Amino acid sequence: MSSAQIEIQLIASLVAIACAIPGTFLVLRKMAMISDAISHSILPGIVIGFFITQDLNSPLLIFLAAITGIITVVLVEYIQKTGLVKEDTAIGLVFPILFSIGVILIAKNANDVHLDVDAVLLGELAFAPFNRLLIAGVDVGPKSLWIIGCILLITIGLLFAFFKELKISTFDAGLAASLGFSPAVIHYGLMTVSSVTTVGAFDAVGAILVVALMIAPAATAYLLTTNLKRMLVYAICFGVFSAISGYWLAHWLDASIAGSITTMLGLLFLMVYLFAPNKGVIAVLYREKQQRTEVSLLTFLLHLRNHSEEEERHVNHLNEHINWQKVRSKTVLELALKNNMIVIDNHIVSLTEKGKDFTSQALDYIITNEDSKIEHMKDDFFLFRG
Amino acid sequence: MDITEYIKLVFTDYTLRTITLGTAILGAVTGMLGSFAVLRKQSLLGDAISHAALPGIAIAFLITGAKDSNILLLGALISGLIGTFWIRGIISKTHLKSDTALGLILSLFFGFGMLLLTFIQKQPNANQAGLDKYLFGQAATLVESDVWLMSIVTGACLLVLLLFWKEFKILLFDADYTKTLGFNTKFIDILITTFIVLAIVLGLQTVGVVLMSAMLLAPAAAARQWTNSLGVMVFLAAIFGAFSGVFGTAISASQNNLSTGPVIVIVAGVFVLISFIFSPSRGLLFKQIRFIKNRRDLQLHKTLSFMYHIAETHENISHPHAIKILNNFQGYTKGTLQKLVRKNYVKIDGSMWSLTSEGFKTASNLYNQQTEDNE
CATH class of the missing domain: 1.10.10 (Arc Repressor Mutant, subunit A)
Structure with a gap:
């Protein structure tokens, strides 16, 4: 590995960490789309900043672009407050218009601006190591490494300083306000950090990857845990893993680094989305199927309890009268037999003692609808899953 | 160039006529369908779909190796639909909220699309130049067959709208009631979503991935301010959309270095601003x-x-x-x-x-x- 390669991976990892922290809170606060809006609408800020400074890495440019980000948030909230359109429409209106202004500004001044819309949206991480920061003539490393490093340090500092406030205002804004933390300050603080991170990272990885790095690791982590600290740690790990593996994927395919990092994030999310232990799609579908069977079983047992006449308790009756398919009636019968709820004697089904007990408990719960009965039932239902 | 001269040019010049017609039809169809997206609170779906269409374009090119715009649009349509249904899957099967699902699919699909595009660029295929026009759109590349395609889709969309008007309307305002009346809500839902995706995909070539969502939203949001009736709103949105297209094209044609897509979006934005301020019943x-x-x-x-x-x-x-x-x-x-x-x-x-x-x-x-x- 050459030193340029190490530097690229280092920058990508730092960006991933810097994005994962505000991203986690954005996802939890249901504001993920705001990050997308910010990433687009900083364009006019960058262009105007570039006119003034003529340097893509100048702090003034980052400052101006971050202000555009805040303006976006304020505008969206203002339009939303007028009640003329819904919040999502407000977001969808503001950022394309600001983005269009940026594109037109670039196009009108194409001769003086060495700035490309592609570059802003997509970035080019591969060139990042060539832009060195010289302090008193000494090469101290790539500029973007320093910029993103500074942003990351500030983000981590703010996270540790205001972790409690962030946590409480995210999960219970009303409580936070009544305890004396201003939700508005925390809200705009978070927006500022997101905007600064987006601006700081766009040069290296492009605005779209920033959105991906903010939302995807946090969403993936959210499927695996409900603990905020753990979610933050998972999100950071996923981000860094994708950054480094994405770099090597790009190296191998000879394609855009930002694109391959996003692709790795996508694959990671797909895996977790399908296979997460409790909240993955497969787990959810399995649980839904189990619940369906359990409900069927309960209906079946109650039916048996209510009918003493033999023709109502014949095995074939399941298909005819309760309108179940063959497969389903077979699973239900087997499940009931396995748990010794019923006995089948010459195709006539009858309840055992255990089955009777169970149905009376179930009836009891259905009639009283008391919570204390649920706990008990949960244990019983758990039996069937085994 | 004064106005009469410009109007004369619109009717005589092939390129200008094609672009003006194309953007007007596009504006009308996106405005019509956008009304449903806005009222269903799916405004950002347009943004997500337009980004999600990118890998489809790239894959269609990789498979066929040709730059036939119909096949590329077919790829975009499929990939946009996959994105839409994945978003639904995430919202219904996990506890992730709709904004996270939208942002996730949007950025992940777009990133994957970029990976494919850069990968294609490295391929020794001379055909690949110009695929990136789908990113920001280039109205100038519109040809007569594209306009025909747009007209056909718009006609089909109008037909379906008229045919299923009552179903769309009732689903929009009271989904549960629709179900109890015995309508197949899933089918109606898929139908309207498919048409929204189709309209977005059509616009990719003209205004591009990034700005497509504004084409969908802005005319509808402007029309919403003037009326409380769905029929009038859809009609007004179509008119606003069409005029944004015509004016946007005229402004960008009369200036140098002005791409059509952003100008159309800004014109549509002006419509929204005027509606927000001057609408008699709701205006500020x-x-x-x-x-x-x-x-x-x-x-x-x-x-x-x-x-x-x-x-x-x-x-x-x-x-x-x-x-x-x-x-x-x-x-x-x-x-x-x-x-x-x-x-x-x-x-x-x-x-x-x-x-x-x-x-x-x-x-x-x-x-x-x-x-x-x-x-």
């Missing part, structure tokens, strides 16, 4: 005017009721009082006094005022009933 301007009027009305009533309380203490209600005693009363101005005089509630005689019997009657009933001759 008239809302503010009504607000000020109500405040004045209230002040007038306050002054009248204050006078009433003074007059009450005298046997003769028309007993004159000095104007001076009103001075300490908040809400009193010379203007309000004049207004009361004009309404014949109060008589002024030099520096004295007195309530008329009409004024007394109005004041005593002020908080009991709605007077009809309010300001």
Whole structure:
């Protein structure tokens, strides 16, 4: 590995960490789309900043672009407050218009601006190591490494300083306000950090990857845990893993680094989305199927309890009268037999003692609808899953 | 170039005519379908779908190796639909919220699309140049066959809209009720979503991935301000969309270095701004005017009721009082006094005022009933 390669991976990892922290809170606060809006609408800020400074890495440019980000948030909230359109429409209106202004500004001044819309949206991480920061003539490393490093340090500092406030205002804004933390300050603080991170990272990885790095690791982590600290740690790990593996994927395919990092994030999310232990799609579908069977079983047992006449308790009756398919009636019968709820004697089904007990408990719960009965039932239902 | 000359050019110049027609039709169809997206609170779906279409374009190119725009659009349509249904899957099967699902699919699909595009660029295939026009759109690349395709889709969309109008409408406003009436909500839902995706995909070539969502939203959001009827809203949105296309094309054609897509979006944005401010029933301007009027009305009533309380203490209600005693009363101005005089509630005689019997009657009933001759 050459030193340029190490530097690229280092920058990508730092960006991933810097994005994962505000991203986690954005996802939890249901504001993920705001990050997308910010990433687009900083364009006019960058262009105007570039006119003034003529340097893509100048702090003034980052400052101006971050202000555009805040303006976006304020505008969206203002339009939303007028009640003329819904919040999502407000977001969808503001950022394309600001983005269009940026594109037109670039196009009108194409001769003086060495700035490309592609570059802003997509970035080019591969060139990042060539832009060195010289302090008193000494090469101290790539500029973007320093910029993103500074942003990351500030983000981590703010996270540790205001972790409690962030946590409480995210999960219970009303409580936070009544305890004396201003939700508005925390809200705009978070927006500022997101905007600064987006601006700081766009040069290296492009605005779209920033959105991906903010939302995807946090969403993936959210499927695996409900603990905020753990979610933050998972999100950071996923981000860094994708950054480094994405770099090597790009190296191998000879394609855009930002694109391959996003692709790795996508694959990671797909895996977790399908296979997460409790909240993955497969787990959810399995649980839904189990619940369906359990409900069927309960209906079946109650039916048996209510009918003493033999023709109502014949095995074939399941298909005819309760309108179940063959497969389903077979699973239900087997499940009931396995748990010794019923006995089948010459195709006539009858309840055992255990089955009777169970149905009376179930009836009891259905009639009283008391919570204390649920706990008990949960244990019983758990039996069937085994 | 003056306007008449430009209009003449629109009818004679092939390129300009194609682009103007294309953007107008595109604006109309996205405006129509955008109305449904806005009312269903799926405004950002457009943004997500347009980004999600990118890998489809790239894969279609990788498979066929040709740059036939119909096949590329087919790829975009498939990939956009996959993105849409994945978003639904995430929302319904996990606890992730809709904004996270949208942002996730948007950025992940777009990133994957970029990976494919850069991968294609490295391939030794001379055909690949120009695929990136789908990113930001290039109206100038529109040809007559594209316009035909757009017209056909718009016609189909109109037909379906008219055919399923009642179903769309009822699903929009009361989904549960629709289900109880026995309509197949899933089918209607998929139908309208498919058409929204189709309209977005059509616009990719003209305005590009990034700005497509504004094409969908802006005409609809503007139309929403003028009416409460769905039919009128869809119609207005189509008109706004079409005019954004025509004006946007005209402005960008008359200037150098001005790409059409962003200009159309900004024109549509101007429509929205005007609608937000000047719409008679919902607009900010008239809302503010009504607000000020109500405040004045209230002040007038306050002054009248204050006078009433003074007059009450005298046997003769028309007993004159000095104007001076009103001075300490908040809400009193010379203007309000004049207004009361004009309404014949109060008589002024030099520096004295007195309530008329009409004024007394109005004041005593002020908080009991709605007077009809309010300001």
